[in-house]
Amino acid sequence: MSHSLESSLEFATQVRRDIVRMVHAVNSGHPGGSLGCTEYFVALYRHIMEYNAQEFSMDGQNEDLFFLSNGHISPVYYSVLARCGFFPVEELNTFRKINSRLQGHPTTHEGLPGVRIASGSLGQGMSVAIGAALAKKMNNDPKLVFCLHGDGELQEGQIWEAAMYAGANKVDNLIATIDANGRQIDGNTEDVLDLGNIGDKFAAFGWEVLPISTGNDLQSVINGLKKAIDLSGRGKPVVIVLRTEMGQGVDYMMGTHAWHGVAPNDDQLAAALAQLPETLGDY
Numbered sequence: 270m271s272h273s274l275e276s277s278l279e280f281a282t283q284v285r286r287d288i289v290r291m292v293h294a295v296n297s298g299h300p301g302g303s304l305g306c307t308e309y310f311v312a313l314y315r316h317i318m319e320y321n322a323q324e325f326s327m328d329g330q331n332e333d334l335f336f337l338s339n340g341h342i343s344p345v346y347y348s349v350l351a352r353c354g355f356f357p358v359e360e361l362n363t364f365r366k367i368n369s370r371l372q373g374h375p376t377t378h379e380g381l382p383g384v385r386i387a388s389g390s391l392g393q394g395m396s397v398a399i400g401a402a403l404a405k406k407m408n409n410d411p412k413l414v415f416c417l418h419g420d421g422e423l424q425e426g427q428i429w430e431a432a433m434y435a436g437a438n439k440v441d442n443l444i445a446t447i448d449a450n451g452r453q454i455d456g457n458t459e460d461v462l463d464l465g466n467i468g469d470k471f472a473a474f475g476w477e478v479l480p481i482s483t484g485n486d487l488q489s490v491i492n493g494l495k496k497a498i499d500l501s502g503r504g505k506p507v508v509i510v511l512r513t514e515m516g517q518g519v520d521y522m523m524g525t526h527a528w529h530g531v532a533p534n535d536d537q538l539a540a541a542l543a544q545l546p547e548t549l550g551d552y
């Protein structure tokens with residue numbers, strides 16, 4: 270599945286509008302990381318993965334799979350899923366409301382198309398993605414498994430157990446991405462718990478490491494994901510270290526960790542939307 274770069278740039282702008290409107294409507298949610306990862310999601314779902322949005326199945330046989338580990342950035346995930354046809358765009362109106370399928374962290378009990386695991390308890394998504402990748406190998410399914418993690422999430426020990434397992438067992442149909450924005454809820458990652466060199470750490474565990482320094486440039490992300498696919502199947506899992514800016518696209522949310530989990534008020538929403546022209550129509 271692929272679209273023109275121009276149409277995807279417009280798509281990304283609308284996704285950012287969705288994000289700030291969703292969290293504002295319920296005065297709750299995580300806009301910073303969602304805005305920062307918009308290009309990644311747009312690249313993945315509009316240019317890279319092969320999937321069937323209209324006939325979603327939990328097993329995903331003969332489809333590429335994606336697992337969101339840092340589930341708090343659900344606004345960008347929901348927006349892209351809806352606008353790629355997994356469920357009606359109008360359902361974004363129900364974000365974080367009682368009995369909604371669009372909870373603050375993705376869940377599975379209500380059966381939201383596109384979501385295969387409940388996530389947000391940080392550190393678990395890579396283990397699930399490895400299991401899915403091994404299942405594809407056992408089923409002779411040639412498709413790939415993708416997963417996304419926050420850099421602050423790497424402070425969870427289970428990530429490194431999973432990374433060690435994937436490298437030792439040559440899980441080479443897995444492409445993990447680290448959203449390396451350098452920020453987490455309590456401050457900069459280097460101040461909370463310094464991660465050191467993320468790429469070197471994964472390389473030491475037997476991974477192929479692909480850095481992308483311009484993670485908010487859509488074409489760079491598309492090219493990087495394509496290169497990661499080329500590197501897959503060679504005996505090593507692949508990890509992309511994606512340098513992004515938390516709050517990208519909304520000037521007052523950038524350059525700080527403060528908007529990790531804070532919703533804009535009415536005036537702040539208006540200021541954000543003024544920077545994000547409507548392209549596909551608001552829900």
